[in-house]
Amino acid sequence: MLGTLHLHIDAELPQGHYNVQHTLKLDDGVIGVHGGSGQGKTTLLKIIAGLIEVNPNALTWSNSAYQRLSPEQNGIVYQAQTPYLFAHLTVIQNLQVVLKHASHRSLFDLDEVINWCAIEGLLQQPVVTLSGGEQQRVAFARSLLCGKRVILLDEPFSAIDVTMRQRLLSLVLHLQKSTPIRFIMVSHAFSELAFICHEIIAISAGQITRIGPPHKHCAQSSTLTLLKPQYIPEYQLIKWQLNAEIDIYSHAMNKTNAPHTVQDLPDQYLWLLSSNAITLSYEQQKKSSILNQIPVTVTAIVHSSANVIVHLNVAEHSILVQITRLAYENLVSEAELEAKAKSEQSIDSGLGLGRELTVGTKLWAQLPLCSLSAGL
Amino acid sequence: MTDSLFFTLWQPLWLTLQLALLSVVILLLIALPLCYWLSQYHGRAKPIIEATIALPLVLPPTVMGFYLLIAFAPDTLLGQSWIAISGQPLAFSFAGIVLGSVIYSFPFVVQPILLSFQQHIRPINQTAATLGITWWRRIVFILLPAVKPALISAITLGFAHTLGEFGLILMIGGNIPGHTQVLSIALYQSVETMQYAQAHWLAGILLGFSFLILVIMYTYNRTFYRMQQC
Known part of the structure; x- marks a missing residue:
């Protein structure tokens, strides 16, 4: 157990004032750091790794073994977005030099890490011939082999294709759950962090702007x-x-x-969810190929010249659906026709006095099949 | 080739090789730590230090020889300490011409190493440190292998440049066979005394040797860079 890391960073850096006060519970899950370019995400990782010196006692660990150690001793490895591989060596030599000379003992075998990162075909290549994505995979393998328990990933898979990225993100999640390795990951792609992180810290201009589980960061979207x-x-x-x-x-x-x-x-x-990938209907679509269909309640309707945005509530989640005005009018008139037909049939029953589309109306929403790699 | 000609050629050749080897070893011992420090130093004095290192590139060797003779004259403090250490005055001694060569070839050894260090030290230090590799292991197993082409260039340039040294050695060491008479000076003397057969041999040896060294250096560096770019 690594325990918790308390950050009390308050420093003047060349980029501006930097102030981060927070406690990271590394054992609870992968921690994500989100923010735009130049907002201080990389700086935060470098401070944690001991590569940028700030105010004394900026970092305190609940586990005293990690207190005030130099970058080579501190048990934290920082992996840069454009990783620096040792250019005079081949891929396999880059991994071997770390296994042989790093002070910490690796938890993993060379072969299993090579397999995880899918770099078997690259081993004999000089690193200068690798593409950006290949370099990131080799760097990730090297970080896993260095034996340190906290791995700080700075946009680690930004140059890697979607399928491989999803695979490596699942690997990060798997290692966090089933080994003593702990991860903090920086990304500007929110969906990537939402996929694996337990907590996300949003940073802007050297300050924390929001902390919490992924869904707390997307109040404005579906x-x-x-x-x-x-x-x-x-x-x-x-x-x-x-x-x-x-x-x-x-x-x-x-x-x-x-x-x-x-x-x-x-x-x-x-x-x-993409707000224009959802369709709405009054009745549950029974004769249809749709798998994901959920009952929803309208909470607001916002008209614009071309579109109508319907705010919906389902199981304490709120989602937005954007439909065209024509589709909206079809939906409403369908409802009116149906209501009229029903009211003629049961003219004396007092039931079905027309259904209009307003706040509180119950509808069915048809959602696309969920894809775990969507948006990665 | 007669025995006497062989002897007159061998003695300056052997002396020259000793001088070049010894100078290169001393130069590396000074240049490596100096470059390690200088590549990470960004203070105000940096241009002055760099200019001092580059001076032998532009100064006539006779100017340096003149100042060395003045500085190490037996009646100066520097001269007396030199005598206390080496047991003889600087002028007309082998130790004297070694000191001269070290100063004269200094920029040729320092500059390739410095350029390569400036390129590699920062990223290697940061990356290897965060991976948990200690300082001396970083230097021995990562930095030095990474700058190997620069080291080879430095060694060959330092060696070849010492072979071609003339003015400074003549000023400090004079022309004493077996002590200070290196190839270039033996050639000068042969021409002065109109012994052209000997002069041809000496000039030929110097030319061939220098050419060979440069070919070796360029061949090695070419294969190294080609390996990196294949």
Whole structure:
């Protein structure tokens, strides 16, 4: 157990004033750092790694073994966005030199790390011939092999294609859960952090602007927090719970030769929904191929010249749906026609006195199949 | 080749090789720590230090020889300490011409190493430190192998440049066979005394030797860079 790291950073740096006061609970889950370019994400990682010196006692660990050690002793490795590989060596030599000369003992075998990072084909190449994405994979393998327990990743997979990125993100999640390795990851891609992080720190101009689990950071957009994944091998789908009554289906992740399989899914997943990928109807669509269909309640309707934005509430989540004005009018007139027909049938029953689309109306929303790599 | 000609050629050649080897070893011992420090030093005195190192590139060797003779004259403090250490005055001694060569070839050894250190030290130190590799292991197992082409350039340039030294050695060491008469000076004397056969041999040896050394250096560096760019 590494315990917690208390940050009391208050320093004048060349980029400006830097002030971060927070406690990082590294054992709880991957910690994400989010923010725009030049806002101080990299600076935070470098301060934690001991590569930028700031005020004394800026970092205090609950575990005293980590207190005030030099960068080579402190048990924290920093991996830069454009990693510096030793250019005079081949890929395999870059890994071997670290295994041989680093002061900490690696928790992993060389072969298993090579397999995880899918760099078997690159081993004999001089590193100057590698592409940016290949360099990032080799650097990640090197960070895993150096034996340090806290790995600080600075945009580690930014140059890597989606499939491989998803695989490496799952690997990070798997290692955080099942080994003593702890991760702090910087990214400007929120979806990447939402996929694996337990807590996200948003930084702007050297200050923390928001801290919390991923869904706290997207109050303005449509998100659904999916829980309790269950793999259905027959269909190669994953069934998640939105709440006790509502299920949501997603694609299974790509099969890899890494140790993480569908069993290593995140406990929960923050699904960022695109507001124009949702359709609405009055009735549940029964004769349809749609898998994800959820009951919703209208909370607001906002008209603009071309579109109508309908705010909806479902299981304590709020989502936005953007439909065109034509589609909105079709939906409303459909409702009126139906209401009229019903009222003619049951003219004396006093039921079905027309359904209009207003706040409080109950609708059904049809959602696309969830994809875990969406937005990565 | 007659025995006497062989002897007159061998003695200056052997002396020259000794001088060049010894100078290169001393130069490396000074240049490596100096470059390690200077590549990370960014103070105001940096241009002055760099200019001092580069001076032998532009000054006539006779100017340096003149100042060395004045500074190490037996009646000065520096001269007396030199005598106390080496047991003889600077002028007309082998130790004297070694000191002269070290100063004269200094920029040729320092500059390739300094350039390469400036390029590599910062990223290697930061990366290797955060990976948990201690300072001396970083230097021995990562930095020095990374700057190997620069080291080879420095060694060959320092060696070749010492072979071609003339003015400074003539000023400090004079022309004493077996002590200070190196190849270039033996050649000068042969021409002065119109012994052209000997002069041809001496000039030929110097030319061939210098050419060979440079070919070796460029071949090595070419294969190194090609390996990196393949």
